[in-house]
Amino acid sequence: MRTKKSIKTNGTARLLQGNEACVHGALLAGVRFFAGYPITPSTEIAELLAHELPRVGGVFVQMEDEIAGMGAVIGASLAGAKAMTATSGPGFSLKQENLGYASFTEVPCVIVNVMRGGPSTGLPTAVGQGDIMQARWGTHGDHPIIALAPWSVNETLRLTIQAFNFSEKYRTPVILLLDEVIGHMREKVNMPKKSAIEVVERKRPDVPAHAYQPYEMTADLVPPFADFGSGYRYHVTGLAHDQWGFPTTRPDEVKSLVSRLRDKIENNRADICLSEEYRCEDAEHILVAVGSAARSAREAVEQARKKGIKVGLIRPLTVWPFPRRLVLHYAPLARRFVVVELNLGQIVLEVERLVAGKAKVESLTRYDGELITPAEIISRLVEEE
Amino acid sequence: MSVIHEYIRSTKKFPHLWCPGCGYGVGLSALVRAIDSLGYSRNDVILISGIGCAARAPVYVDFNTLHTTHGRALSFATGIKLVKPHLHVIVIMGDGDALAIGGNHFIHSCRRNIDLTAIVFNNRIYGMTGGQCSPTTPKGDRATTAPYDNFDTSFDICNLAVGAGASFVARGTTYYAKQTERFIKMALAHKGFSVVEVISQCPTIYGRLNKMGGPVEMLKWQRDNAIPLEKVRQRWSDSTDPAGDLGGKILTGIFVNRETSEFVSEYYAMVARLNGSRKNGEAKT
Numbered sequence: 001m002r003t004k005k006s007i008k009t010n011g012t013a014r015l016l017q018g019n020e021a022c023v024h025g026a027l028l029a030g031v032r033f034f035a036g037y038p039i040t041p042s043t044e045i046a047e048l049l050a051h052e053l054p055r056v057g058g059v060f061v062q063m064e065d066e067i068a069g070m071g072a073v074i075g076a077s078l079a080g081a082k083a084m085t086a087t088s089g090p091g092f093s094l095k096q097e098n099l100g101y102a103s104f105t106e107v108p109c110v111i112v113n114v115m116r117g118g119p120s121t122g123l124p125t126a127v128g129q130g131d132i133m134q135a136r137w138g139t140h141g142d143h144p145i146i147a148l149a150p151w152s153v154n155e156t157l158r159l160t161i162q163a164f165n166f167s168e169k170y171r172t173p174v175i176l177l178l179d180e181v182i183g184h185m186r187e188k189v190n191m192p193k194k195s196a197i198e199v200v201e202r203k204r205p206d207v208p209a210h211a212y213q214p215y216e217m218t219a220d221l222v223p224p225f226a227d228f229g230s231g232y233r234y235h236v237t238g239l240a241h242d243q244w245g246f247p248t249t250r251p252d253e254v255k256s257l258v259s260r261l262r263d264k265i266e267n268n269r270a271d272i273c274l275s276e277e278y279r280c281e282d283a284e285h286i287l288v289a290v291g292s293a294a295r296s297a298r299e300a301v302e303q304a305r306k307k308g309i310k311v312g313l314i315r316p317l318t319v320w321p322f323p324r325r326l327v328l329h330y331a332p333l334a335r336r337f338v339v340v341e342l343n344l345g346q347i348v349l350e351v352e353r354l355v356a357g358k359a360k361v362e363s364l365t366r367y368d369g370e371l372i373t374p375a376e377i378i379s380r381l382v383e384e385e
Numbered sequence: 386m387s388v389i390h391e392y393i394r395s396t397k398k399f400p401h402l403w404c405p406g407c408g409y410g411v412g413l414s415a416l417v418r419a420i421d422s423l424g425y426s427r428n429d430v431i432l433i434s435g436i437g438c439a440a441r442a443p444v445y446v447d448f449n450t451l452h453t454t455h456g457r458a459l460s461f462a463t464g465i466k467l468v469k470p471h472l473h474v475i476v477i478m479g480d481g482d483a484l485a486i487g488g489n490h491f492i493h494s495c496r497r498n499i500d501l502t503a504i505v506f507n508n509r510i511y512g513m514t515g516g517q518c519s520p521t522t523p524k525g526d527r528a529t530t531a532p533y534d535n536f537d538t539s540f541d542i543c544n545l546a547v548g549a550g551a552s553f554v555a556r557g558t559t560y561y562a563k564q565t566e567r568f569i570k571m572a573l574a575h576k577g578f579s580v581v582e583v584i585s586q587c588p589t590i591y592g593r594l595n596k597m598g599g600p601v602e603m604l605k606w607q608r609d610n611a612i613p614l615e616k617v618r619q620r621w622s623d624s625t626d627p628a629g630d631l632g633g634k635i636l637t638g639i640f641v642n643r644e645t646s647e648f649v650s651e652y653y654a655m656v657a658r659l660n661g662s663r664k665n666g667e668a669k670t
């Protein structure tokens with residue numbers, strides 16, 4: 001750990017690694033608790049937070065395993081702290097049961113997964129984007145989730161803040177999907193001034209303690225959340241629960257809970273689904289990509305346009321829920337979609353579903369631990385021309 | 386009205402789900418009396434559990450209560466305690482919950498000597514899932530997953546906790562309920578990681594499978610087989626095998642009770658040192 005100076009956010013530019021930018025973003029968002037277990041390529045996040053959190057009165061704790069890391073994060077959030085953990089694929093798998101718990105009990109927290117290549121231990125130091133579907137469906141049972149995927153160091157800082165804000169606003173775990181290249185690359189970052197950042201705090205109850213319902217059906221579907229130990233004594237369980245938090249198997253209560261969890265995310269798609277489109281207006285070919293693959297895709301758009309090929313790029317910043325609006329908009333206008341990703345083809349499934357035959361959908365993938373290059377993308381575009 | 390009635394969530398969650406004759410209610414009431422006698426504000430008490438029969442205990446009592454995933458209660462507790470050190474964080478686990486799936490968290494909580502109280506209700510079997518072997522099922526006993534008798538060696542929870550670094554460790558029984566209450570009270574007042582194992586009868590599952598009779602016979606068995614630790618300490622120190630040959634008896638008493646550096650206060654001492662203050666606080670939230 002080389003960083004000796006405390007983090008300054010004075011509106012100046014700094015050269016930062018993606019993982020470092022994630023830490024800066026988390027601190028700006030008000031993180032006060034980190035628990036985790038070391039795993040490449042995410043370790044810089046833990047190391048830097050071990051250095052920084054005690055300086056702001058927060059807590060860093062290295063737990064005995066990934067599962068404990070996730071458990072401690074949930075406990076810390078229940079006690080009122082903005083809490084996070086960071087891991088990579090194998091660790092993310094271990095956290096899944098507790099991630100589902102946080103989702104079902106509506107405990108805000110941020111889980112960073114710096115994706116590496118391959119299943120199992122795979123390619124610990126190489127890039128991959130194989131956890132797109134794990135982020136959506138990794139835990140058991142059915143539940144909504146929010147997952148964000150930045151494509152630059154600068155954006156990593158901003159999306160980390162966003163991840164905390166969504167988490168607090170919607171009382172839900174939020175997953176930040178970096179890939180190894182984004183986590184480890186260094187770029188210039190314009191450090192935002194604290195005053196320029198919107199930081200969301202969770203809604204806390206203001207009713208008398210006896211009237212507090214931690215899982216109340218509120219109009220916005222996000223019930224206020226009381227800190228444990230603040231005088232609101234209530235029960236939290238991973239069992240299906242009623243509005244008081246007590247276990248229930250009554251079908252109407254179970255259905256109402258699960259529907260509310262779904263709807264609090266679904267009804268707010270306009271707020272949650274961040275995406276970017278680039279030169280899509282007249283595009284015959286539309287690339288869809290996230291993270292480091294999107295950087296190559298963007299470069300491919302530039303180069304292909306110079307060759308006279310009409311190409312555009314759709315870049316979801318929010319991967320889940322998938323920003324379907326853009327795909328639906330361009331599906332009848334474009335000739336084909338090429339989904340570029342560093343896995344065997346995961347996002348392409350979502351695009352195929354949305355395009356629904358209105359255009360051709362192709363998958364362009366690479367899964368050998370190397371980056372996909374703009375030249376590879378262009379040669380695919382030209383191939384069909 | 387007894388002390389217990391003041392604390393139960395009587396309108397919400399009764400009747401409870403434990404079988405007739407189960408010892409877990411005795412364990413829970415010992416805990417509630419211990420909390421009451423210490424005069425803790427119930428707003429400051431956090432009761433956490435994992436999964437299984439014992440894990441259902443918190444829902445019945447009016448504290449801040451948290452029913453977590455199987456085996457993971459101690460990790461949730463660690464997060465809460467680190468953020469709000471002034472809270473009394475108590476974890477109720479079963480033998481399977483604490484020692485099998487939660488074994489890693491158990492030994493590392495002992496190692497950290499974090500100021501939590503772990504109460505392990507030990508009925509020597511998986512009750513809620515119907516009678517499978519647990520890490521404390523004695524060798525030679527019957528379980529649904531040990532139909533030809535258990536050949537697996539069992540854990541001694543207290544010796545494990547002592548070995549891993551817990552600073553207060555005691556074992557009581559549901560027969561000697563007042564003694565158990567006293568151990569729990571001492572554990573709660575102790576600064577550091579404290580473990581109280583509570584040997585309980587499970588007439589419906591363990592007792593039936595092992596032909597131990599009903600709850601009364603099982604309680605009498607506890608009475609006749611519990612040996613105070615002091616009585617065997619001498620034999621213990623003479624023996625090359627520190628656990629000694631107990632012939633199926635249960636050692637009860639306080640295994641360890643020592644003051645040693647505690648994780649949360651050490652952490653906040655470091656925070657105070659870094660920030661040029663001597664005052665120990667809690668996480669800013």
